[in-house]
Every structure is written in C-alpha cells, then in structure tokens.
Amino acid sequence: MPKPVSRRELIRRLRRLGFDGPFPGGRHEAMRHLFSGLKVPVPNPHSGDIDWSLTKRLLAQAGITRKQWDQAGK
Numbered sequence: 001m002p003k004p005v006s007r008r009e010l011i012r013r014l015r016r017l018g019f020d021g022p023f024p025g026g027r028h029e030a031m032r033h034l035f036s037g038l039k040v041p042v043p044n045p046h047s048g049d050i051d052w053s054l055t056k057r058l059l060a061q062a063g064i065t066r067k068q069w070d071q072a073g074k
Contacts, residue, residue: 010042014042028043038063
C-alpha cells in the first residue's frame with residue numbers, strides 16, 4: 001500500500017512531471033500542465049498528509065502512471 005504524501009511533496013513531484021503552479025482557483029488551488037493545459041486540483045493545506053487514495057485519484061485525473069510518479073520522487 002502506498003504511503004500518504006505531504007502537500008509539499010505532491011507539488012514538488014507534479015512540477016517534475018511538467019506541471020506549473022499552484023494557481024488560485026475556486027475551492028482549491030490547481031496546477032496546470034505546461035503543454036496540455038490540463039488542470040489538477042491541489043488539496044488545501046489543512047493538517048496532516050494527503051491520503052494515498054486521494055493521491056491515486058489525482059494522478060489518474062492527471063494521466064500520471066505509478067511508474068512516472070515513483071520516478072519523479074527520486
């Protein structure tokens with residue numbers, strides 16, 4: 001089972017995968033892919049880490065594979 005990830009780590013990895021931001025938006029900030037313009041919401045920085053199930057849904061929405069996610073963490 002994957003580990004929870006901090007908001008800072010989520011943003012860091014998304015930037016390595018070609019996203020820019022986070023930019024202010026409606027309820028959540030969002031990051032935008034530099035080439036496709038795809039937007040992915042970034043959870044608000046309340047307390048604690050982001051659960052792995054939410055991270056998994058965000059990655060699916062962004063079209064990021066598990067392999068890409070793991071490589072961005074190195």
